Amino acid sequence: MGVSDSYQQWADVHVFHHPHAPAVEPSDPIAVQLAAWNRRMADTPNGELLADNVLFDTLRQRRSVSLLHVTHTLDQIIDRGVLYPSGGCLVGSVYCTPLRRVGGTYSMHNLGAYVLHRETALAAGNGHTHGTPTPLIIDIDLPPGTSRSTIGIDYLRLGEIHLQIYQDLEYLLARGERHRLRDTIIGRVRDGMPFLAACLTRTLRGTRTDPASFLDWLADAVDHLPILGYLYFEVLAEYLMLHSNAPRARDLRERREFDNWLYKDLLFAAFPGMAGRFDLARFQPRAAELAARLPGLDPTIELGHLAAYVADRVALLVCARLLTSTARDLNWRRLRWEFDDLRPHAAPLLGHLIHRELRAFGRYPDFYFYFDQYKALQAWNYWNHLDIVLPFNATMPKGEIGVNPAYPDLRHTIRQAVVTGDGSLEAVKDLDVTIAPRLIDLRHTLMRARPAAQPSGHRRQEAA
Numbered sequence: 001m002g003v004s005d006s007y008q009q010w011a012d013v014h015v016f017h018h019p020h021a022p023a024v025e026p027s028d029p030i031a032v033q034l035a036a037w038n039r040r041m042a043d044t045p046n047g048e049l050l051a052d053n054v055l056f057d058t059l060r061q062r063r064s065v066s067l068l069h070v071t072h073t074l075d076q077i078i079d080r081g082v083l084y085p086s087g088g089c090l091v092g093s094v095y096c097t098p099l100r101r102v103g104g105t106y107s108m109h110n111l112g113a114y115v116l117h118r119e120t121a122l123a124a125g126n127g128h129t130h131g132t133p134t135p136l137i138i139d140i141d142l143p144p145g146t147s148r149s150t151i152g153i154d155y156l157r158l159g160e161i162h163l164q165i166y167q168d169l170e171y172l173l174a175r176g177e178r179h180r181l182r183d184t185i186i187g188r189v190r191d192g193m194p195f196l197a198a199c200l201t202r203t204l205r206g207t208r209t210d211p212a213s214f215l216d217w218l219a220d221a222v223d224h225l226p227i228l229g230y231l232y233f234e235v236l237a238e239y240l241m242l243h244s245n246a247p248r249a250r251d252l253r254e255r256r257e258f259d260n261w262l263y264k265d266l267l268f269a270a271f272p273g274m275a276g277r278f279d280l281a282r283f284q285p286r287a288a289e290l291a292a293r294l295p296g297l298d299p300t301i302e303l304g305h306l307a308a309y310v311a312d313r314v315a316l317l318v319c320a321r322l323l324t325s326t327a328r329d330l331n332w333r334r335l336r337w338e339f340d341d342l343r344p345h346a347a348p349l350l351g352h353l354i355h356r357e358l359r360a361f362g363r364y365p366d367f368y369f370y371f372d373q374y375k376a377l378q379a380w381n382y383w384n385h386l387d388i389v390l391p392f393n394a395t396m397p398k399g400e401i402g403v404n405p406a407y408p409d410l411r412h413t414i415r416q417a418v419v420t421g422d423g424s425l426e427a428v429k430d431l432d433v434t435i436a437p438r439l440i441d442l443r444h445t446l447m448r449a450r451p452a453a454q455p456s457g458h459r460r461q462e463a464a
Contacts, residue, residue: 009164010382013157015394017056017150029204030320037316044242046253053256054109055397056150058098059390067096067138067401068112068425070120074134074416083136083414083433084440085376085405089155089393092376093402094435096138105424106137106417110252111260111399113423118261122268123276134416137427138403138435140389141411147387152394153379156231156321159348162355165374177362182339184361185353189346190337192224196349197332199318202311204328211307212287218314219284226281227322227352228314233283234395235313236290236306237263241396245300258398262298269293281356322349373439380406380437406437 025031041047058065069083077083085094097112108116120133170178189196195217201207202214209217222229241258249259268275270285270293285293291303319328327345335341343350358368383391383404393400403412412435415427 006164006378007382007385009161010378013154013161014382015152015154017051017152017394017397028325030316030325033203033316034320037313041238041242045245046242046249046258049241049253049256049258050397053258053397054098054100055392055399055401057256058401059150059392060148061142062148063142065140065142065390066099066101066106067140067403068099068106068108068116068417069094069096069136069138070112070116070133071136072120072131072133074131074136077433078431081433082436084436084438085403086440087372087376089153089395090391090400090402091153091155091158091379092372092437092439093379093391093404094138096401096403097399098401099137099425102424105420105426107424109399110255110257114261114264116419119264119268119275122272135419135425136431137415137417137425139413139415140403142389143409143411145387146389146407150392150397151386151388152392152397154394156234156317156395157348158355158375159227159322159351161351161375161378163343163347163351165371165378166351166354166358169371169374172367181354181357181361184357185350186337186339186342188224188353189342189349192221192228193332195221195225195228196318196323196327196346199315200323200328202315203319209311211304211311214311214315215287215290215307218311219286222281222284225349225353226356227349228318229283230280231314231317231321232310233263233267233280235310235317236266237398238313238396239306239309240266240298240301241398243301243306244298246298249298249300258396260398265297266290266293269297322346322352324348369439376437376439380404384408403435405435410435 042050058067071077071083083094085092088095097109097115099106099108099112101107116133116135173181198207198209198214198217202209218228218232222232240263241260244259244262246259246262248261252259267283270289271282274282287307290306294301294303294306323346324344330345335345339350355371358371379391383389384407389404389407389410391402391404393402404410414431414433414435416429416431417425417427420426
């Protein structure tokens with residue numbers, strides 16, 4: 001693939017938040033529906049936060065920003081003098097949340113407060129005792145030429161990039177391994193095809209199954225197509241952030257923040273083992289479980305409306321993010337189940353499945369780090385081209401913001417902080433630590449760290 005093609009792919013996975021979006025091509029029914037959903041989302045109780053929020057304030061700063069990063073390996077970071085970025089939804093950046101300076105202290109975004117206080121405690125309860133979670137304040141000085149635009153990355157759109165990177169690196173696998181991987185992926189798509197077809201008919205032909213039955217089918221389909229767990233989670237979180245009218249959500253609306261606690265609490269209540277082992281490929285709650293858990297977490301959520309929203313939204317995003325336009329008129333019964341025959345119709349899905357499968361495929365986990373490092377290099381190149389210092393997770397402006405570690409002449413300071421009596425952060429120690437453009441293995445990060453008891457042969461690393 002040429003440089004121009006790679007650049008175009010990376011442009012396509014980014015979301016450009018502009019007040020006047022370009023007109024939608026009326027001949028593309030998926031694009032038309034996505035635009036209609038954007039209008040629908042804006043017209044929800046918390047929809048105004050889609051365009052006006054604390055995260056976007058941070059991105060539009062002119063001189064400097066302060067961010068919170070939480071680490072459980074402070075001693076290792078200090079010893080090395082380096083803070084490494086990680087992969088995940090922010091693709092090769094240092095995972096942070098916004099901070100707002102109030103006098104001599106810093107007020108945390110509610111997402112950062114959840115990670116620091118609640119998620120780390122849940123992870124410790126699961127046996128993740130690598131070290132005491134420590135808040136770090138990262139101050140970034142923004143050069144005059146950096147972008148002040150709200151340009152974020154939507155990791156759900158990375159499928160074709162994952163596929164292209166695999167094809168660039170696949171000869172690191174033996175011939176038999178490559179065939180076995182392809183057979184595994186084809187088997188997954190074939191087993192999940194009835195659900196994919198249902199998404200196409202629901203979106204393009206208006207064929208409606210009962211929403212609760214659709215969610216149960218979705219939960220079952222995650223076993224075959226793990227990327228559906230990520231879609232399911234993001235859509236459910238989207239709904240809860242947009243529609244909650246509980247006291248906490250109302251208070252946060254006044255602060256111009258989406259409520260991240262509600263969907264996080266739901267996630268860890270339904271799947272407590274995910275704290276410290278964050279893996280959305282295991283996110284598959286059935287409709288009855290949502291109905292049992294949500295009223296206790298937020299009685300303002302109307303369950304029937306939620307089920308219909310999530311069913312329609314997931315079906316649309318399956319068509320938009322996992323399948324190509326040729327899949328819409330394809331006779332799946334006549335498809336020849338070979339990798340190269342399926343690629344024209346489902347390249348993004350194949351890429352997501354390969355990216356996921358490689359984490360546990362034979363001897364490949366030891367190489368998986370380089371797969372993500374290769375992807376990060378491409379992301380850094382794109383961000384530097386557009387002068388983006390602070391990429392963010394654009395599936396929703398929930399508060400996830402990253403630091404581009406490869407930005408030329410990145411000017412930053414890192415300080416250790418403590419929590420004050422009123423819940424603010426106070427910087428207590430300057431650290432002789434720099435940010436370096438080299439990924440840490442995801443297995444050693446706060447959200448996906450391994451338990452304290454390690455199998456022999458696995459070494460711990462300093463984590464970002």
